[in-house]
Amino acid sequence: xxxxxxxxxxxxxxxxxxxxxxxxxxxxxxxxxxxxxxxxxxxxxxxxxxxxxxxxxxxxxxxxxxxxxxxxxxxxxxxxxxxxxxxxxxxxxxxxxxxxxxxxxxxxxxxxxxxxxxxxxxxxxxxxxxxxxxxxxxxxxxxxxxxxxxxxxxxxxxxxxxxxxxxxxxxxxxxxxxxxxxxxxxxxx
Numbered sequence: 556x557x558x559x560x561x562x563x564x565x566x567x568x569x570x571x572x573x574x575x576x577x578x579x580x581x582x583x584x585x586x587x588x589x590x591x592x593x594x595x596x597x598x599x600x601x602x603x604x605x606x607x608x609x610x611x612x613x614x615x616x617x618x619x620x621x622x623x624x625x626x627x628x629x630x631x632x633x634x635x636x637x638x639x640x641x642x643x644x645x646x647x648x649x650x651x652x653x654x655x656x657x658x659x660x661x662x663x664x665x666x667x668x669x670x671x672x673x674x675x676x677x678x679x680x681x682x683x684x685x686x687x688x689x690x691x692x693x694x695x696x697x698x699x700x701x702x703x704x705x706x707x708x709x710x711x712x713x714x715x716x717x718x719x720x721x722x723x724x725x726x727x728x729x730x731x732x733x734x735x736x737x738x739x740x741x742x743x744x
Contacts, residue, residue, distance in 0.1 A: 561607040566595050569611070572713060573618055575703055580622045590625055594618040612715030615695060678741060685735040689728050696724035697732075 570591065577587035594617045602613050686694055692714070699710040700721065711718045736742075 556604055557607040557610070559603075562599060562603050562610070565607060565610045565614075566599070569614060569713065570595070572699075572703060572705065572709070573614070576618065576698065577622060579698070579702055581625055586625060590621050591618070594621045597621070609715065611713050615713055615715070619691070619695065681736060681739050681741060682732070685732045688735060689731055693724045693728035693731065696721050697728035700725050 573591045573594065574587055577590040578584060581587055581590065594614065597617050598610065598614050602609070605613065686697070689697065695714060696710060699705045699713055700707070705713065707718045707721050710721045714721065
């Protein structure tokens with residue numbers, strides 16, 4: 556059984572990686588912080604008495620479930636706000652130009668042409684769709700290794716498995732994504 560110091564040390568060691576993983580998933584700094592905090596509270600509250608060796612796997616599962624819960628809540632909120640906004644008059648004045656109100660300050664990777672932008676959006680959507688088809692372990696290993704930039708040892712520690720398992724999961728995930736994209740007509744990125 557672990558003690559409070561071991562739990563505190565574990566949470567301190569994983570907080571940056573967890574934040575980075577949540578930030579990638581939700582693309583909002585405040586929401587990512589909330590998700591990580593919720594996951595840490597759940598780990599401490601429900602599993603704080605477990606052996607410290609079990610923390611990495613438990614925490615990753617809690618974190619992934621908390622991210623999924625966030626997306627579910629956002630989907631419901633968006634559905635309701637879309638419904639209500641369609642019932643309201645759009646604008647009172649006649650010389651309103653909606654293009655003047657669009658902001659895109661943070662997106663530095665927008666392609667120059669509309670065709671390239673549309674193609675980029677379609678490929679990203681296909682990759683996200685392909686990620687959902689991976690097993691949870693393959694998806695977790697792939698995201699931690701390639702999108703979070705962790706090395707094999709860090710990923711193994713975060714997932715609570717061996718480095719060999721991480722390599723197998725990553726290899727299978729990469730192969731499955733490549734096959735999925737090729738089946739959808741994307742041969743090269």
